[in-house]
Amino acid sequence: MNKQLEKLISLHDLDVMIADLGRKDIIKREMEMGLQSDDALEELKKLREEYCGSINRKWRGLYNQLTRHYGNAVVPALMGRCAGCLTRLPTAVCSDPERNMKIHTCPTCGRIIYWAD
Numbered sequence: 001m002n003k004q005l006e007k008l009i010s011l012h013d014l015d016v017m018i019a020d021l022g023r024k025d026i027i028k029r030e031m032e033m034g035l036q037s038d039d040a041l042e043e044l045k046k047l048r049e050e051y052c053g054s055i056n057r058k059w060r061g062l063y064n065q066l067t068r069h070y071g072n073a074v075v076p077a078l079m080g081r082c083a084g085c086l087t088r089l090p091t092a093v094c095s096d097p098e099r100n101m102k103i104h105t106c107p108t109c110g111r112i113i114y115w116a117d
């Protein structure tokens, strides 16, 4: 798989975890429990910065723009469709065995697409 694509997927996973932890953190605080999740959140944020630093500017810019717009920038292709907007992706792209070797974006919504297989 394309290294930049791999990193973009990891960055997306991290963002999901950070958002999730953020929500749990609020619940935890309401329950007046310890600060453990704060530490985990800090660690994840640090890791996120590391990932951001290793993704080239062009893709990082697109990622941030898509995240602001849709909330999720990187989506898998499911049954030949973009999982973000359900547009059917070009057959030539889907049937290419090297499809994950390069970063593809959805022709309709522009999200970054990968094939999980």
Ligand SMILES: [Zn+2]
Pocket (backbone or CB within 6 Å): 082, 083, 084, 085, 086, 087, 106, 107, 108, 109, 110, 111
């Ligand atoms: Zn799409």
